[in-house]
Amino acid sequence: MVSKPGSCEPNHLTFVAALKACSNLATRNSDKMGSLEKGVVLHARAAATRNLRHIYVGNSLVDMYSKCGSMVDARKVFDRMEEHDVVSWTSLLLGYAENSDNRLAVELFGCMKARVHCPSPNARACVPALVACGNLADLEAGKIIHAGICRSGLEDDEFVAASLVGFYGKCGDMTDAHLNFDGLLEKPDLATWSSLITGYSRQGSSDRVLDLFGQMKDTGVKADGVIFLAILTACTHAGLVETGKSYFRAMVAEFGITPGIQHYCCMVDLLGRSNRLEEAWSLAKTMPMEADAAVWRALLSACQKWRNATIGRAAFESLAESKSEYVLMANIYAMQEM
Structure with a gap:
């Protein structure tokens, strides 16, 4: 042109x-x-x-x-x-939230509300502000935003409602997360289910995680890799080895989801915490992608817990040299008075 x-x-x-x-x-x-x-x-x-x-x-x-x-x-x-109009403020706010500048996003939202001639935040502006508060685990700041949302009559917006579930879940306030989930006017989508299930997973509430997963399946919403990561994490915290292995197999067989590196890391951690170190070592060596540092650290930490120097040394040698790994290995030898 x-x-x-x-x-x-x-x-x-x-x-x-x-x-x-x-x-x-x-x-x-x-x-x-x-x-x-x-x-x-x-x-x-x-x-x-x-x-x-x-x-x-x-x-x-x-x-x-x-x-x-x-x-x-x-x-x-x-x-x-x-x-500036509301789009100007929202574009910058979204940018801060999407680029993990969470504190700046919260501060900008506060400036937007404080300016006399600034347009009132709309639903699109409230969503990234809530996401930023969740990432910061800033419960008080998010509650202030939530109060403003209610005063503005935006609480029924589907994106705002879903963001409130995610915000409270990340802050560990599962009571309010579930209340907002139950108050949704629209049928919860995958992202909203994921926010609630992941929130309970962070709290180690394995029973709630598995129960909610069953409810989600009954509504016809198809799970994704994020949901399964939350399930495997909950199983790890609860020591549910066989349950975790069952869901890990179901990812591919029943849901057609290819496990990623995080899923394998979770399984290595689950097996290692339960003193099934040989099995954890075998999984780390045979997984379809190259094991990263997180996988070897999970196994090395398990070896420290169970004082297994043989597998610990093998995991250590598979990991690039760094001070944290030397400390873990030194602790294993110290426990065995080597």
Whole structure:
């Protein structure tokens, strides 16, 4: 469009569409650097053609830089904008939450509510704020946001309701997590079930995890790898070896889910904690992908617990040298007075 002789000049809507394409590329193809380079070129041209004065272009730039992981540039664009609407604030808020800048996300949400002429947060803005509070396990900050949600009449929004389940679950407040889950107006989707089940798994409530999994299956929602990771983690904490092995086999046989490295690590940990070290060692050596440091550390920790220097040394030698592993191995030998 811009290279063809005699072509029309791009306007603010053209830049919005092109910047949206960069954001989509960064999200879908994970080519953040390539998308960022294209976005910077578009930013420079928008500035040269005086299109930055349009709020839609500014919002699109904030979104593009956020999706590309460049939050410093996203904040610079935001601060230089002559005016902001709810989309401006939400784009930056989403960027902080998606890039794990959780404290900045919570602070920005507070600024949004405190500004006199700032638009009131909508449902889309509340979701990343709750996610950030959950990641920080900041129960008090999240409760303040929840109170504001109720005052604004947003508690019935399906995305907000699901986010509340996840927030309370991450903070370990399973009573409120379950209350919000039960209060959902829409049928819970996989993500909402996952939030509740994972919350109980973190608390080691294996009975609740397995019961909820059964309820989820009865509603017709198909489990994914995240759900099974929560189940295996709960089995590990409860020492349910045979139950964990049964669900691990069911992942492939019944649900068609290929176990990932985290599932194998969980199984090695489960077996190791139960002093089935030979079985744990065999699984670590025969898994279809190369065992990572987390797998060997789980096995090494189990060897320390059960004072097994033979398998402990084998696990140690499979792991890249680091101080933490030397300490674990030294503890094993010390316990055996070697």
